[in-house]
Amino acid sequence: MDLMARAADLIAVPSTADRPEELRRALELVLGVVGPGFTVERFSARGKPSALVHLPGPRPAFRVLLNAHLDVVPADSYAARRDGDRLYGRGAQDMKIAALVLADVFRSLAPELPYQLGLQLVTDEEVGGHDGTAHQIAAGVTAGFVVIGEQSGLRVVTDSKGILQVRLHTTGTAAHAAYPWLGDNALLRLTGAVDAVLRRYPVPPAEQWRTTVNVARIESTNRAVNQVPAAATAWLDIRFPSEDTDFAGRTAEQVAAFLAGVSGAEVLVDNLGPPHHADPESPEVALLQAAARKAGYSGDLLRKHGAADGRFYSARGIDAVIFGPGGDGQHGPDEYADLTTVLPYREALVSFLTGLSALP
Incomplete structure (x- = not known):
């Protein structure tokens, strides 16, 4: 995947809550990374589109679900700008770069894994998540473990307010x-x-x-x-x-x-x-921490003060963690993704997903 070109195109989309056509355009761009050969279930609630991608056939109960949101808060400019190892732009850190990586990892691994992997793409996290993740859960989407690609610097977020x-x-x-x-x-x-x-x-x-x-x-x-x-x-x-x-x-x-x-x-x-909580002692969390360390990062546990879509899974008794690349300045004029963390992030995801096969 030509990450920089894809990222520049996706960041340039002003996918704010008041622009339904741009939300759909962002969704189609990421689905384009996934490519053909998969079942794409489409959802819509109150003008907010979302999608669920999985192997062909009826929707399974996923062993792991990768979750990404493609909406952003408003900005004065939606152009991407690279400066060394930083890619600036609205949504660069929160969380369009991570969404592209999740889509690429899903495309590469879903056909090979001995369990069902799903990709959940939503467009309303910044305005509450009720018409994306929560809407899909209400429609019967479920999983054993959920990885949300929000920024974390390859640390594992098991609690958020x-x-x-x-x-x-x-x-x-x-x-x-x-x-x-x-x-x-x-x-x-x-x-x-x-x-x-x-x-x-x-x-x-x-x-x-x-x-x-x-x-x-x-x-x-x-x-x-x-x-x-x-x-x-x-x-x-x-x-x-x-x-x-x-x-x-x-x-x-x-x-x-x-x-x-x-x-x-x-x-x-x-x-x-409600607050979000995942069991920090679970084998999935331990494996994800080990994958982060293998990629050169601490994999430490982290608590986040902001709310995220993980709370909808936590309320159903499903462990969901935030695990994403690095960066800073989310929702601000100098928001950026740390490009040095992107490849290690992908490597950690691949290591986690392939290693999960050994768990019961």
Whole structure:
């Protein structure tokens, strides 16, 4: 595979959530790497296309499933640029390079392995994953072990945080700004509610494996400076580990009631996804770590603060790990893939998949 040419073409596709045609174009480019001779099952949910690729015949229960997402967050430019051992561009690290490698490895190994290997390509991970990976799982797709090619520098991610996105809403009484005692300022009520949440979950001074809260936006219905606001809303993004029983294992209704008690505000839950966990002592994880070490990397276990599609498999009792090449700057203007890690990444995947034959 001419990786650089393929990567430049794929990165140039502005495959953002609001461009369904570009999502389909990115999907077709990666399916082109796989080539003919395989069954391609196509799925679509709410305008988000995805595909499942396997050997000809009925869909099996896969021994291993390789998972990649092809959507990206918006950028000012979608051109790829190489500088030495770095390939810059939106999606270079997250995770179009890895998707190409996974497709190439699948094409090479799937016909030869003594077990069923599948390739899952989705286009909605950046906006929640419900119309790609989760949609396919609901349609009956299953596996014994899942490798997600998100960036990890050839370390093995067995844990990632859950995601909770909520709105805090407060109401008050409008009045003339010159006579604030005649009104009840909803915005002041809201900032007090936000402060109460942040007191319970303060922003850590450095990386820590605990619940974090990001205040993404605060808004009032007010459009006049000389008026006391009668309503206000704050949008919060909360990431939580499985150890935090305030959120882990709770329903949306229970979470809303809990945060209402903390903040005193009305709470609306927009998104709730559980933490992801895979057994770090499993033979598959040990074999993948050994494959990374054989390729010259540590293969250390890693925990990720961001949510990923592995949570949908974890919720079904299926071990899923993140294992990808290196790079930095995801979602930023200087996002890049570390090209020195790409060949070792492919070698580690091949070593893992071929070595898996010896496991029960």
